[in-house]
Amino acid sequence: MTRIRFPRLFLAALAVTVSCGLSAAEDEMPAIALASAEHAPLVAVARAGQRLVAAGDQGVVVLSEDGEHWRQARSVPVDSLLTALSFVDERQGWAVGHGGVVLHTEDGGESWSVLARLESRPVLLSVLFENAQHGIAVGAYGYAAQTRDGGRTWQPLVVSAEGDDFHLNHIFAGRSGGLFIAGEAGHAYRSLDHGESWQALDTGASGSLWSGAGLRDGRLLMAGMSGRVLLGDRQGERWQSLDSGSHEAITAVAQLADGRVALVGNGGLLALSDSRLERFSAVQREDRLNLSALAPRTDGHLLLFGPAGVIAQ
Structure with a gap:
């Protein structure tokens, strides 16, 4: 029987599925212009200096200097789903x-x-630029590619030596210089040479890992299906499971200024760790909206992102 698989594109709320034949239209239109673009479905957020930049469906990109007032980007030349950002x-x-x-x-x-537009038009799920020239993009069905000229040209990367096609959901950097990928079915990978070669990691997990982060103390965190949270050492050699307080799928993680870690996920899940990262306290929003990304504000409050756009916590 053929497996039907869904990568971490946006949550059930967008009803976005991936198939081998999915590609952008040849006559791509620019992003839709909206009166309140911050309420459009948003998938990803990143910081550009002090500015927050969020992106999502129909090519919508919104910007904020303070996390409270938002405006739509002046010009985005595509109206397809944007899934990841890197500054x-x-x-x-x-x-x-x-x-x-x-x-x-x-x-x-x-x-x-x-x-x-990368060859075969893959569904890209995550991107990480180490500097203005070198970047790596990963995506559905094991796709990975790197650029050394700022994104103008891309070369395929082999991440899994086994040649499998598990989705590569999120690429992130550790504080000790390594690069890490959280993938489908508990698969995870590490590169210690800036993406030139990759080694599989034994996480002990079987469910998909959808997000990860390099913590300030050098340790690693990955999270995903069924509320799974994995805490790893600096090199990703040893992993332990943490109790997230929920069985909802976790879609994004972020470390706060005080060292605690915040998680968001499906069903309106929001969880915060204690200062020693030993346990999480989880709550669910009353609206049960699936959440796809989060960002700490300068005042210590959290901004959440999902099918209703920007949500102040």
């Missing part, structure tokens, strides 16, 4: 999404241009 400073950033699209901004997200 190297307050001005230079990249966005990826459906149809293998790679966008670039040089003004902190105000305007964007198409740098590339």
Whole structure:
């Protein structure tokens, strides 16, 4: 029997599924202009210096200097789903999404241009730029590619030596210099040479891992299906399970200024760890909206992102 698999694109709320034939239309239209774009479905958020930049469905990108007042980006040349963002400073950033699209901004997200449409138009799920030249994008069915010229040209990467096609859901950097990928069915990978070669990690998990983060003390965190949270050492050699306080799928993690870790996920899940990262306290929003991303505000409060756009916590 053929497996039907759903990568971490956006949550059930967008009803986005992936198939081998999915690609961007040849006559791509620019992003839809909205009167209140901050209420459009949003999937990803990143910081460009002090500015917050969030992106999502129909090519919508919104910006905020304070997390309270938002405006739509002036120019985004595609109306496809944008799934991930990466900034190297307050001005230079990249966005990826459906149809293998790679966008670039040089003004902190105000305007964007198409740098590339990757061969076979894969569904891209995550992107990480280590600097203004070197970046790696990963996605559905084991897709991975890197660029060494700021995103203009891309070369395929082999992440799994086994040649499998498990979805590569999220790429992130550890504090000790390694790169890590959280993947489908408990698969995770590590590179200690800036993405040139990859090794599989034994996480002990079987369910999909959808997000990860390098913590400030050097340890690693991955999270995913059924409320699973894994805490790893600096190299990802040893992992232990933490109780998230929920069985809902976790879609994003972030470390707060005080060292605690926040998690969001399906069913309106929001969980906060204690200061020693030993346990989490979980609550569910009354609206039960699936959540896809989060960002700490400068005042210590959290911003949540999902099918209703920006949600102040």
